[in-house]
Amino acid sequence: MTTPVDKAAARHANEAAIIALRPKGPPPRRGLPWGRFLHLFYCSLSYIFLLSPMIVVIGASLHGGEYYTAIKFPPDEPSFQWYWKIPGDQLRALGLSFLLAGATALGACVLGIPAALGIVRGKIPGKTFISTVFRAPLQIPAIVTGIAFLQMFYLVGDATGFYLQGTFWGLYMGHVFVATPYVVGTVTAILQRFDMRLEEAAFSLGANRWSTFRRVTLPVIKPGVYAGALYAFMVSFGDVPISIFLTAPGYVTYPIELFYGLENDFDPSILASASLVIFFCLIALLAMQKLVGLDTLLRSGSR
Amino acid sequence: MSGVKINNVVKRFGDFTALHELNLEIQEGEFLSLLGPSGCGKTTTLRLIAGFIQPTQGSIILGDQDVTQVAPQHREIGMVFQDYALFPHMTIADNIGFGLRERGYPKEQIRARVGDLLDLIRLAEVGERYPAEVSGGQQQRIAVARAVAYPPKVLLMDEPLGALDLKLRETMQVELRRIQQELKITTVYVTHDQTEAMNMSDRIVVMNTGRIEQIGSAEGIYDDPRTRFVADFVGQINLLDAEVTGADGDFLIAETLGSQVRVPKGEGECSGKVSIAVRPEHLQLVDTSSSDNALNVISGKLSGRTFAGNLTRLFVDVGAESPIVVEARPQDAPSEIGVSINIGWKVENSRVLTE
Numbered sequence: 001m002t003t004p005v006d007k008a009a010a011r012h013a014n015e016a017a018i019i020a021l022r023p024k025g026p027p028p029r030r031g032l033p034w035g036r037f038l039h040l041f042y043c044s045l046s047y048i049f050l051l052s053p054m055i056v057v058i059g060a061s062l063h064g065g066e067y068y069t070a071i072k073f074p075p076d077e078p079s080f081q082w083y084w085k086i087p088g089d090q091l092r093a094l095g096l097s098f099l100l101a102g103a104t105a106l107g108a109c110v111l112g113i114p115a116a117l118g119i120v121r122g123k124i125p126g127k128t129f130i131s132t133v134f135r136a137p138l139q140i141p142a143i144v145t146g147i148a149f150l151q152m153f154y155l156v157g158d159a160t161g162f163y164l165q166g167t168f169w170g171l172y173m174g175h176v177f178v179a180t181p182y183v184v185g186t187v188t189a190i191l192q193r194f195d196m197r198l199e200e201a202a203f204s205l206g207a208n209r210w211s212t213f214r215r216v217t218l219p220v221i222k223p224g225v226y227a228g229a230l231y232a233f234m235v236s237f238g239d240v241p242i243s244i245f246l247t248a249p250g251y252v253t254y255p256i257e258l259f260y261g262l263e264n265d266f267d268p269s270i271l272a273s274a275s276l277v278i279f280f281c282l283i284a285l286l287a288m289q290k291l292v293g294l295d296t297l298l299r300s301g302s303r
Numbered sequence: 304m305s306g307v308k309i310n311n312v313v314k315r316f317g318d319f320t321a322l323h324e325l326n327l328e329i330q331e332g333e334f335l336s337l338l339g340p341s342g343c344g345k346t347t348t349l350r351l352i353a354g355f356i357q358p359t360q361g362s363i364i365l366g367d368q369d370v371t372q373v374a375p376q377h378r379e380i381g382m383v384f385q386d387y388a389l390f391p392h393m394t395i396a397d398n399i400g401f402g403l404r405e406r407g408y409p410k411e412q413i414r415a416r417v418g419d420l421l422d423l424i425r426l427a428e429v430g431e432r433y434p435a436e437v438s439g440g441q442q443q444r445i446a447v448a449r450a451v452a453y454p455p456k457v458l459l460m461d462e463p464l465g466a467l468d469l470k471l472r473e474t475m476q477v478e479l480r481r482i483q484q485e486l487k488i489t490t491v492y493v494t495h496d497q498t499e500a501m502n503m504s505d506r507i508v509v510m511n512t513g514r515i516e517q518i519g520s521a522e523g524i525y526d527d528p529r530t531r532f533v534a535d536f537v538g539q540i541n542l543l544d545a546e547v548t549g550a551d552g553d554f555l556i557a558e559t560l561g562s563q564v565r566v567p568k569g570e571g572e573c574s575g576k577v578s579i580a581v582r583p584e585h586l587q588l589v590d591t592s593s594s595d596n597a598l599n600v601i602s603g604k605l606s607g608r609t610f611a612g613n614l615t616r617l618f619v620d621v622g623a624e625s626p627i628v629v630e631a632r633p634q635d636a637p638s639e640i641g642v643s644i645n646i647g648w649k650v651e652n653s654r655v656l657t658e
Contacts, residue, residue, distance in 0.1 A: 197388035200355055203375040204382035205402035206453065215401075219392040 054278055061271035071271070082272040090273050093257035097237055100175060100253060104236035105229040107176040112183030112228060119184070120191040134184045137177055146245035149174045166248025174246050175236040182235060183228030190224030230288070306331045306489060307352060307457050312361035314347055321347045322513045329491060334483055336492045336500035339510035340536065345493045349459050352491060354378050365456050381450030383460040387442045389434035395445055396430035402453040420448040423482060440471045447479065451486055458483070458490045464499060476502045497537045501525070509533045530658040534580045541627045543579045555655060560622050564599040566655045578656045583616065583630040585652035589645050600647040603627065605640055619646055
C-alpha cells in the first residue's frame with residue numbers, strides 16, 4: 001500500500017531524473033547555416049523544371065534561318081518569320097478550340113452546379129453513390145471515353161439515322177462529359193462550407209427561393225464556379241484523347257491539328273503557333289487574376 | 304396587433320423530442336428572453352417562430368394570423384443570427400436594404416430608409432464598406448438594422464452577442480435595448496447568459512429540456528425561483544436538502560444537516576423531502592450558533608475563500624455534498640482555513656423548492 005508520502009517522494013525522484021537529463025550548455029542556434037541557400041537552390045530547380053519546356057518552345061520559335069527539321073535552341077538570327085507562316089488550318093482550329101472550350105465551361109456549369117447542389121443539399125438516397133458516379137469520368141482513361149463515345153454515336157446513329165460523330169455537337173458532348181466533374185468538385189467543396197444561415201437570413205428578409213439563389217447563394221459560391229469553369233476550359237482546350245476520335249475534317253480542334261502537323265513533317269511554324277497560345281493563356285490568366293483573383297480561384301475558397 | 308402566440312407546440316427530431324407541448328404568449332412591443340442551457344429548446348422555439356422548421360404539432364400565431372403553414376419569406380419577421388450572417392458580397396447599405404429591395408420598394412425610398420437606420424445604429428459612415436471591413440460589434444448592429452429595415456411583426460435574435468467580448472457585450476446590451484425601445488418592436492431574444500437576459504428583458508422564460516420552467520420578470524425569477532433548476536441556473540444559490548417536519552403559521556419547520564430551520568411557505572402543499580434555497584448574498588456570519596424565529600443558523604468549517612474585489616466568497620463545509628457559498632465583505636471574512644464559523648440567514652430570504 002502506498003501512502004501519499006511515498007507517492008510524493010516518488011514524484012520528486014522522477015522530477016529530479018527529468019531535470020538531470022536536461023541538455024547542458026547554450027541552446028542550439030535556430031536552423032541550419034545552409035538552410036537559406038538550400039531553400040533557394042531547391043526552389044530554383046523546381047522553377048527551371050517547370051518553365052524550361054516553355055522557354056525552349058518560345059526560343060526555338062524565333063529561329064531565323066532556313067527551314068530546319070529539328071528544334072534549334074538557342075535560335076540563331078532571331079526573327080518572327082515563322083509566325084507569318086502559321087498555316088490557316090491551325091488558326092481555324094484554334095478558333096474552334098476556344099469556342100469549344102468556352103461552350104464546354106458553360107455547359108459544365110449548367111450541369112455541374114445543380115448536381116453539386118443536389119449532392120450537398122438534397123435529401124436523396126444514395127448520395128455517395130451519385131457523387132462517385134459524377135467523379136467517374138475522371139477515373140476512366142480519356143482514350144476509353146473517346147472510344148466509348150464514338151461507339152455510342154455509331155449505335156445511336158444506326159438506330160435513329162441521326163449521326164453525331166464528326167459533328168460539333170458530338171465533340172461538345174464528349175468534352176462536357178469530362179469537364180463537368182471539375183465543376184461538380186469545386187462547387188461541392190465550396191457548398192460544403194457554405195453558411196446556411198445566409199440563406200435563412202435572405203428568407204427572413206422576404207426573398208423567395210430563386211431570388212435567394214441568384215442574389216445570395218450564387219455570388220457566395222462564385223469562386224468555386226469560376227474555378228470549376230477554368231478547369232473545364234483547360235481540360236477541353238488541351239484534350240487530345242477524346243477529340244481524336246470525335247473530330248472530323250472541318251471540326252478539328254487545335255491540339256489535334258498540332259498533332260497532325262507533327263505527325264507529317266516538323267515545321268517551326270508549329271513552335272510559333274504554340275508560343276502564341278502560351279502568350280495568349282498568360283494574358284488570359286493575368287486578366288483573370290486582375291478580375292477575380294486567381295489564387296482565391298484555384299483554392300476555390302470563399303474569401 | 305403584433306404579438307406572438309405559440310399554442311401547444313411539439314417538435315420532434317426523429318426520436319428526440321425537442322419541445323414538449325409549449326405554450327407561450329408574447330405581448331406586442333415586449334422584449335422577451337428565452338433563457339436556458341444549450342439543448343433546452345430555446346433556439347428551436349425561435350426557429351419555429353421564424354418558420355425555418357415546422358412544428359410536429361400545434362400552431363403559431365403572428366399578430367392575428369396563423370402562420371404555421373406559411374414560409375419564412377412571407378412571415379414578415381426580422382432575424383438576427385449569432386454570427387450575424389451578413390451577406391459578404393454586398394456593402395453594408397445593400398445588406399440593410401436587402402429586404403426592401405426584395406419587396407420591390409423604389410430605390411429612393413430604400414436609400415432614405417437605409418440612411419435613417421445607419422443613423423439609428425450610429426454607423427452613418429460605413430454604408431459603402433463591406434461586412435469584412437467592420438468590427439464585430441458594428442456587424443452586430445448592422446445585422447439588427449437589416450432585420451428591422453422592413454418593419455417586422457417580430458424581431459428574433461439568436462444569441463446575437465455570443466461572439467463579442469465581455470465589455471462590448473455589456474455596451475451592446477444597452478444599445479440593443481435602446482434600439483428595441485425606440486422602434487417599439489416585439490422582440491424574442493435567445494440567450495444562455497442570465498445576466499444578459501436580466502439586463503434587457505421585460506420578461507424572461509427559463510427553459511430546460513424542452514419545457515418552460517418559469518416565466519417572469521428578472522426580479523421575479525431571481526427572487527422567487529419556482530424550481531431547483533431555475534434557482535440554480537439564474538444567479539448563484541445554495542441548495543440544502545431538508546425534510547419538512549411541521550408548520551408554524553405562514554412558515555414551515557424543516558430539518559437540514561441536524562439543524563431546525565424555518566422557511567416561508569411556498570405555493571401549494573409541501574411535505575417530505577424539499578430543498579431550501581438561499582442566495583450567497585443573503586448569508587451572513589453570525590456569532591451565535593442558535594437560531595431564533597427570524598434567523599436560521601447552521602455551523603460549519605471554512606474550507607476555502609476567493610477574493611473578488613468588492614466581496615470575498617467563503618466556502619463553508621457544513622457536511623453537505625457541496626460547500627455553502629457565502630458572500631461577505633472582505634474586511635469581515637476570516638482568513639484562517641479550517642476555522643469553525645456560524646452562518647445565518649433571515650427566514651424571509653430563503654425559499655422552499657419541491658421540484
